[in-house]
Amino acid sequence: MPSITPCLWFDNQAEEAANFYISVFGSGQILGIERYVEGSPSGMPAGSVMTVSFELGGQRFTGLNGGPMFTFSEAVSFEIPCGDQAEVDHYWSRLTEGGEEGPCGWAKDKFGLSWQVVPNRLLELMKDPDRAKAQRVTDAMMKMKKIDIAELDKAANAS
Numbered sequence: 001m002p003s004i005t006p007c008l009w010f011d012n013q014a015e016e017a018a019n020f021y022i023s024v025f026g027s028g029q030i031l032g033i034e035r036y037v038e039g040s041p042s043g044m045p046a047g048s049v050m051t052v053s054f055e056l057g058g059q060r061f062t063g064l065n066g067g068p069m070f071t072f073s074e075a076v077s078f079e080i081p082c083g084d085q086a087e088v089d090h091y092w093s094r095l096t097e098g099g100e101e102g103p104c105g106w107a108k109d110k111f112g113l114s115w116q117v118v119p120n121r122l123l124e125l126m127k128d129p130d131r132a133k134a135q136r137v138t139d140a141m142m143k144m145k146k147i148d149i150a151e152l153d154k155a156a157n158a159s
Helices: 014-025 086-097 120-126 131-142 149-157
Strands: 007-010 029-035 049-056 060-063 077-082 107-108 114-119
Touching: 007 014, 014 029, 014 049, 014 060, 014 086, 077 086, 077 120, 086 107, 086 114, 107 149, 114 120, 120 131, 120 149, 131 149
Parallel strands: 007 060, 077 114
Antiparallel strands: 029 049, 049 060, 107 114
């Protein structure tokens, strides 16, 4: 089966976004940059960045500078599984810089792309066979923006 490469449509910030994401995740690289040529039907200036191929954590992405006619929505997001609160805090603070906080661990970055910053502990607690415990955790999570693992554990252990 061929690999799947998400293509992210930007107005004209694909290279800036790729560099930002590489800085946020601490691993990754720009794989290539293609530029618009003179007379392109897109109307974009010759020599400006058309696409940026980049990699984050082994996943390839393409950033396309296609103009302002399409923007991101919450209909598509990328989930970031986090091992501990420090990871949650890191990704949350970096991705919301110039962006916005959403409910239940959802964040929108400064380019409008949606991310779900999800601690593994949340998923463990929500799958607990004690359904009352799982419901308390879900109820606690629904009141949060950034997910707080200590608060989830507190809800799980409440009676």
